[in-house]
Amino acid sequence: MLRWHPYDGMFVCDCRGRVEHRPALVLRRTGFLARHVTPAHPEHSEDCPFARDPTEGREIVRSYRHPAGQVLRLLGPLQAIGGERHEVARVAYATPRSAVAQLLMRAVVAANIQQVRCGEDRLGLSQQYAEIRRVAADIRVAEEVTLQRVLGTNLDGLNRVIAAIEGVEPRSWRGSRPVGVIICQVDTVEPHLLRAGPERVLEVAGRISVFGESADATRRISPQTPGLAAIVVARPEANERYRALKAYVHPCYGRGDLMLVDSDYERRTLREILDTAAWMLNARKVGMTVEKPVFDIGLPVDEADAQGVRTFCIPDFVVTATDRDLEAVMDLRAGNDQAVGHDCP
Structure with missing residues (x-):
């Protein structure tokens, strides 16, 4: 919510709640609202819709287009995990969509999981996973490597995904970092763990991003309201072992259905x-x-x-x-x- 201050020509925003110093915006001659950051006016909350300048806004919008045919670069160059270790972060529509999230969206759309035809039998959970594995042949994680070659669909399938990565000829990864992906349902998200039931647990070394417009979104993934996760497997550094490095989790319809929903x-x-x-x-x-x-x-x-x-x-x-x-x-x-x-x- 914005409040106009005519005496200084700016809007004051309450995106950070009732604080002494509130974020502000000013109206530019181009007609756009621009952020006005001073000691008296801090940065806007990251999910504030008024926090973006036009260039940044265009890039965010582009991140939500279908990345048809693009190679999805899931990780940057080899580097230490650093400050992202054991972090759980909420992401929403006000933030750019990551390549990992794009990959998950592409897979469920191509597998027709996001569509229900009334009167027709809905595919069971195992069949939905089979469809994801099938369409993964058309999604590339490197110029010469399809997702299908390095994909797992079980939380306890880390070793199989690692073996699949190591089975790809090194020259096929030219210009890309060797990665694998696990796509599976989870029902608990913790600062360093993903759980599916009482026994299947996977440690994630880096950031776990959970989609949700509500501030407590990370607590809303549960056995009753599960999420669908895309987990990236790679080496943190060249001389280290393969691990689950980061994950994106989006709410899904139910335990027997992978259809993504927002809340x-x-x-x-x-x-x-x-x-x-x-x-x-x-x-x-x-x-x-x-x-x-x-x-x-x-x-x-x-x-x-x-x-x-x-x-x-x-x-x-x-x-x-x-x-x-x-x-x-x-x-x-x-x-x-x-x-x-x-x-x-």
């Missing part, structure tokens, strides 16, 4: 949509398809620049009546779990 509020809403769709099919013979988008579907950023910097457009759900020319775009507003909504231009 428990969206889980409950999806159940209501599916119940309504089942009634429409049985009572009115109208089939429906429900999709949960995870990529920006708005104009390409460069095309939108003439109209000013836009935010990305990711509807919460898209409901389509099959065999009829009907489509509904659902945009949830903040409920008890602060579900996020985005207006589509």
